[in-house]
Amino acid sequence: MTLAQHVRTLGRGPGRSRSLTLPEAEDAMTTILAGNAAPEALGALLMLLRMKGETAEEIAGFVRAAQTSVAGLPQVDLDWPSYAAGRTRGLAWFLLSAQLVARAGYRVLIHGWNGPDAAVRQGVEAFGIPFAAQPADVEALLDRHGIAYLPLETLSPAVFKLLNLRDTFGLRSCVNTVCRMLNPAKASASVQGVFHPSYRLLQADAAQLLGWQALSVIKGGGGEFERNPAKPIAGFGLRGGAPWEETTSVLIDETRRMDDGERDAAQLRALWDGTRTDDFAEAVVIGTAALALDTLGADAPEDLARALWRDRKQPLAA
Structure with a gap:
């Protein structure tokens, strides 16, 4: 055909x-x-x-085909796509959340492309998330650090080319959703952020068609999987392969925009090291990590996230 x-x-x-x-x-x-x-x-x-x-059936079909364009990757516990693009966002605090999850003993793969928005790539470098230049580098990085970032342009050049048709069309396409759903290492659990709330159920339904077991999708900071701790957050997805919905409670009584205008990526490490004190940012990190740990089936995920944050001061990847 x-x-x-x-x-x-x-x-x-x-x-x-x-x-x-x-x-x-x-x-x-x-x-x-x-x-x-x-x-x-x-x-x-x-x-x-x-x-x-797009329908869930269309997204699932596209994803199933797109996965065949991806080189074989090692076993991963948590898939963490990062594809928000085209909008200014604040610092990528969710990178610290992903590091906490890795510190809990889970293997975490972050993959993505954020167009002209450099916040995530700068954050990966400044905070010390290991960067996999090629898919072949992922296994060694995961074995050593438990976490790695793999750029879409080397993960799947063909899908990367499709995603960048946005510059030609002047509009996003379903490829944005396909990238979020790509799950290149076929992890049993995935966390995803969206900018438009209507995509939460679309991605959850597509994941069920694909036979996924655990997924959390939220309207997150700048379209990333990043929880605003000052608001109740509606989550959609899967638990044990069955539809799941839950609204998280407010974690901090403070009114603040997720995009507060700050752009200095060095502040990610400063918060981790304790040289920066910021209750709101800490709540973002802990709340996001807790939801990721819940997706993985961890017991008492919020308590675990807080304990991981308290005991976080160990050497990071250089």
Whole structure:
């Protein structure tokens, strides 16, 4: 089946068009990633999907095909995608949360691309999260540190190229959601942030179709998996492969924007080292780590996150 057939399915017009089935979506993405799609057909497909809104079956099919473009990766406990882009955000406090989860003995893989927003990549470097230049580097970094960051451009150059069509279209496409759902190491647990709340259930439903066991999706800081401790946060996803919803309680009585204008990535290490005192930022870190630990099935995750934060002062990766 050619990509033109899938464009025809989506674009026949009122009363005749329909969404793609999961197998059709998988076939479409397989065709695209193989380089067998005309650019006009590719653009038409992605924009038709944007106009009608993607279904969970379409996202699941795209993800299933996209995973085949990823090199084999070692076993990981927690998948942590980072793909918020195009909007200014504050410091990437969630990186400290991911480090806490790794300190609890879980293997954590962060992967991503954030477009012109350099906050996450700068934070990875400044805080000392090990950076995997190639997929082949991941296993050694995980064995040594329990955590690694893998950039999308080396994880899957083909998907990276699709994601950057945003610059051509001037609009996001379903590829943004596919990247968040990519789970390249096929971890049994994943945490995901979204900017638009409507995507929380879409990603949860797609994950269930893919047979995932544990997932937490929240509307997070700047679109990342980062919990605002001053607000109740609605979480959607899976526990034991079944749909899960829960609203977390407020952790701190303070009104503050997640994007407070601060951009000095060195402040991440300062908070970790204790040379910076910031109750709100600490609550972001602890609350985000607690939700990630809950996703992993840890007992008393908030108590564990607080204990990990209290005992955090151990050497980090250089």
